[in-house]
Amino acid sequence: MSRTRLALIAALALTAGSGAAAFTAVPAGAAAAAPACTVGYTVQNQWDTGFTAAVTVTNNGAAKSSWSLKWTYAGNQKIGNAWNARVTQSGAAVTAANESYNGSLPTGGSASFGFQASYSGANAVPATFTLDGVTCTADGTPTPTPTDPTPTPTDPAPDPTGRVDNPYAGAKVYVNPEWSAHAAAEPGGSRVADQPTYVWLDRIAAINGVNGGMGLRAHLDEALKQKGSGNLVVQLVVYDLPGRDCAALASNGELGPNDIDSYKSRYIDPIASILSDAKYAGLRIATVIEPDSLPNLVTNAGGTSTTTDACVTMKSNGNYEKGVGYALDKLGAIPNVYNYIDAGHHGWLGWDTNLGPSVQEFYRTATSNGASVKDVAGFIVNTANYSPTKEPYFKVTDTVNGQTVRQSKWVDWNQSVDEQSFAQALRDKLVAAGFDSGLGMLIDTSRNGWGGTARPAGPGPLTSVDDYVNGGRIDRRVHVGNWCNQSGAGLGERPTAAPAAGIDAYVWVKPPGESDGSSSAVANDEGKGFDRMCDPTYGGNARNGNNPTGALPNAPLAGHWFSAQFQQLMQNAYPPLP
Numbered sequence: 001m002s003r004t005r006l007a008l009i010a011a012l013a014l015t016a017g018s019g020a021a022a023f024t025a026v027p028a029g030a031a032a033a034a035p036a037c038t039v040g041y042t043v044q045n046q047w048d049t050g051f052t053a054a055v056t057v058t059n060n061g062a063a064k065s066s067w068s069l070k071w072t073y074a075g076n077q078k079i080g081n082a083w084n085a086r087v088t089q090s091g092a093a094v095t096a097a098n099e100s101y102n103g104s105l106p107t108g109g110s111a112s113f114g115f116q117a118s119y120s121g122a123n124a125v126p127a128t129f130t131l132d133g134v135t136c137t138a139d140g141t142p143t144p145t146p147t148d149p150t151p152t153p154t155d156p157a158p159d160p161t162g163r164v165d166n167p168y169a170g171a172k173v174y175v176n177p178e179w180s181a182h183a184a185a186e187p188g189g190s191r192v193a194d195q196p197t198y199v200w201l202d203r204i205a206a207i208n209g210v211n212g213g214m215g216l217r218a219h220l221d222e223a224l225k226q227k228g229s230g231n232l233v234v235q236l237v238v239y240d241l242p243g244r245d246c247a248a249l250a251s252n253g254e255l256g257p258n259d260i261d262s263y264k265s266r267y268i269d270p271i272a273s274i275l276s277d278a279k280y281a282g283l284r285i286a287t288v289i290e291p292d293s294l295p296n297l298v299t300n301a302g303g304t305s306t307t308t309d310a311c312v313t314m315k316s317n318g319n320y321e322k323g324v325g326y327a328l329d330k331l332g333a334i335p336n337v338y339n340y341i342d343a344g345h346h347g348w349l350g351w352d353t354n355l356g357p358s359v360q361e362f363y364r365t366a367t368s369n370g371a372s373v374k375d376v377a378g379f380i381v382n383t384a385n386y387s388p389t390k391e392p393y394f395k396v397t398d399t400v401n402g403q404t405v406r407q408s409k410w411v412d413w414n415q416s417v418d419e420q421s422f423a424q425a426l427r428d429k430l431v432a433a434g435f436d437s438g439l440g441m442l443i444d445t446s447r448n449g450w451g452g453t454a455r456p457a458g459p460g461p462l463t464s465v466d467d468y469v470n471g472g473r474i475d476r477r478v479h480v481g482n483w484c485n486q487s488g489a490g491l492g493e494r495p496t497a498a499p500a501a502g503i504d505a506y507v508w509v510k511p512p513g514e515s516d517g518s519s520s521a522v523a524n525d526e527g528k529g530f531d532r533m534c535d536p537t538y539g540g541n542a543r544n545g546n547n548p549t550g551a552l553p554n555a556p557l558a559g560h561w562f563s564a565q566f567q568q569l570m571q572n573a574y575p576p577l578p
Contacts, residue, residue: 036061037131039069042278043123051123052162052335054114054278055085055096057105057131064105064132069096071126077119083333084276085113094126100265102273112277114335165438167284167338167377168497168505171231174199174223178214179511182561186513188570191577196495197446197511198235198288202559203254203526204267207274216271220280233284237509238331240267241290241323246310247300247543248292249517249529257310260319264326272330275337285337288442288509289327291383293320294365295344298358305542325369332375340442341366343379345387346422347480350414359429366435377504378440379430382419384510386477386486388448389493391418393459393472400465408469410480419443420500427502440504445492446512450474451574454488474574481544484516484534485552485565490572513566519555528557 038058043051057069069085073092085096102111129136173196184193199219201207209215214222216236223234242260244253255263275285293314300306301315314320324341331337341362343349349358366376382389396417398405406413416422423441431437460471476488493499493506510516517534532538536553540546555562570577 036134037129037136039129039131039136040278041125041129042281046123049120050116050118052114052116054112054276054281056110056112056278057129058108058110059105059131060108061134063107063109064103066103067098067105067111068132070094070130071128073126074124075119075122077117077123079115079117081333082115083113083330084111084273085115087113087115099269112273112279114276114278114333116335162335163338163377164284166440166498166504167233167286171233171284171497172226172228173495173507174219174226174232174234176219176511177222179513182513183566186563186566186570188577189566192491192494192512192570195508196233196235197508198237200237200239200511200559201271202237202239204240204270207267207270216274220274220277220283223283224280227283231284233286235286235288235507235509237288237291238268238271238327239288239291241293242319243310243314244290245292245296246314247296247306247308248533249531252527252529254527257313257317257319260322263319263323268323268327268330272334275331276334281336283336285334286377286442286507287331287337287339288380288383289331289339289341290320290324291342291509292344293324293342294361295342295348295358296320298361299348299354321365322369324365325371328366328375329370329372332371338377339375340378340380340440341376342383343381343426345382345385346414346416346419347385347387349426350416350422352415355415355426355429359426359433362430363433363435373435376435376439378442379423379426380442380444380507380509381423381426382444382448384444384446384516385483386448386450386475386489387480388418388450388475389443389445389506390420391473391475393456393474394469396421398468400462400468403465405465405469408465410466410469410473419448420503424500424502439502441502442505442507442509443503444509445495445506446508446510447486447489447492447569448475449490449492449569449572449574450476450488451490451576452488452572455572455574478550479540479544479547482533482547482550484531484549485519485555485562487536487550487552487568488572489569490574491569491577492574494575512569513561513563515555515558515560515562515565517555517558519551519553522557524557526557526559528559 040056042054071094079087079089084099087096105111175194175196176199179197180193183189207216223232226232240253242255242263243257296311297315297320300308301311328339332339349355366373394405396405405411411417423443427439427441431439454476455474456472460468462468477486491512495508496506499506517531519534521530533549534551536551538549552565
């Protein structure tokens with residue numbers, strides 16, 4: 001794709017001494033009052049039949065509570081869809097008006113929006129822009145001729161957004177300096193402090209920064225510094241649905257079950273506004289959309305022993321689906337954003353009875369409430385969980401004394417025994433259901449290494465199928481349903497691009513060292529409850545077969561730094577740390 005920066009700077013000056021408002025263009029370099037407005041028009045990507053553009057308007061006049069930018073094309077450009085502005089077109093005349101969340105335009109303030117358009121022939125830059133009727137004269141810089149060849153039947157048409165097939169391929173990945181500082185402060189932590197981890201936007205306040213910490217813009221600005229001349233991926237977790245985490249308490253959120261409007265206007269819209277700033281158009285932004293939400297609707301919202309009233313409510317009111325669909329729509333409209341929907345893990349959705357309904361739920365949500373499958377770059381498995389990427393010493397097809405591995409108590413008729421086989425099988429079903437054939441999968445490998453002295457060195461004995469599985473499995477949890485601050489866990493594969501067929505990357509979504517939840521009740525203003533699955537003395541529930549939790553003691557609130565866990569993760573890392 002060709003990428004062209006066309007900066008259109010326009011200026012206005014009020015002619016002195018006139019009773020009427022007469023406006024004249026200010027020559028470049030002339031000593032004059034500050035320009036009344038500045039318009040930046042960026043053709044981000046262009047091909048033979050279309051293009052995407054980003055527009056930034058800066059107001060240097062009186063503060064505005066709403067705004068309208070207009071221009072007229074000289075050619076046959078036709079705008080199809082737009083983001084962060086309400087764009088209408090009548091013939092060649094275009095009007096872009098503010099959305100409800102970005103109408104305020106103070107003196108010196110800017111607003112950014114973008115759009116996708118078709119054209120044929122020339123794609124000349126608009127000659128004139130007006131902001132609320134005040135003319136801004138463009139500099140007339142021409143749009144270069146597109147360099148991409150016309151697509152042929154064997155050469156698929158380019159993605160009109162300019163997205164690449166795998167955003168991680170050939171790119172650096174953002175290192176969160178806040179997590180890196182925590183890691184480096186731990187004894188031995190400098191060995192991993194340079195690893196990229198996701199930034200969690202787990203409440204509205206996180207957008208601007210909590211307790212003096214970095215907000216979203218600060219992270220993106222730092223990413224621009226780290227980027228250099230190459231490509232760089234910034235990784236974000238979008239995690240603040242109404243009634244969040246309906247089957248657990250440790251990471252309950254701030255929004256009530258019916259607060260869908262607040263979720264849209266106070267959470268997703270501000271995030272979308274920041275991400276669409278043309279300043280950040282050169283970054284690749286990977287988002288993980290709402291961990292655990294859709295899987296909870298499949299398994300915990302009715303008709304099973306794991307059903308919770310909270311999940312029944314969220315399925316009934318539809319606000320998980322509405323929220324995820326809205327997030328996909330708004331964020332997917334930004335050309336450099338890559339959305340990955342959370343898909344649980346193999347120990348949750350890997351059974352036949354769960355996998356099919358999960359695919360149906362994912363497709364329904366991705367094609368409703370304004371979303372489409374084009375808004376979905378892929379799916380992620382094992383978010384903040386501990387399931388191994390690969391079990392090296394047994395496969396689901398193995399048999400022992402006439403019994404299949406699926407008959408073992410550990411596997412319990414699951415179709416998958418690890419995350420990579422689950423991700424690849426799920427991907428095939430998602431594509432068959434109607435998702436894009438280029439769909440990519442991510443695997444969270446931050447805490448699934450299971451190294452250390454307890455790691456098996458080979459297959460288990462053939463005395464029984466249970467002995468074979470239990471003796472050879474590297475996952476040393478008491479039960480696959482245990483998820484909180486697991487004892488014995490270690491750092492997994494370091495973040496890696498394109499490690500296997502259909503897998504976009506191994507990533508560290510859950511920053512190692514950040515707690516899953518407190519071991520006992522802790523008063524807090526973060527909306528986080530106490531889940532007994534984080535209590536090492538608890539005997540379990542239906543979700544873990546009424547087994548001990550395997551949780552570490554003395555854990556702080558979810559997301560808070562847990563030094564003892566970080567030290568264990570380094571000690572049991574696999575591959576081992578140097």
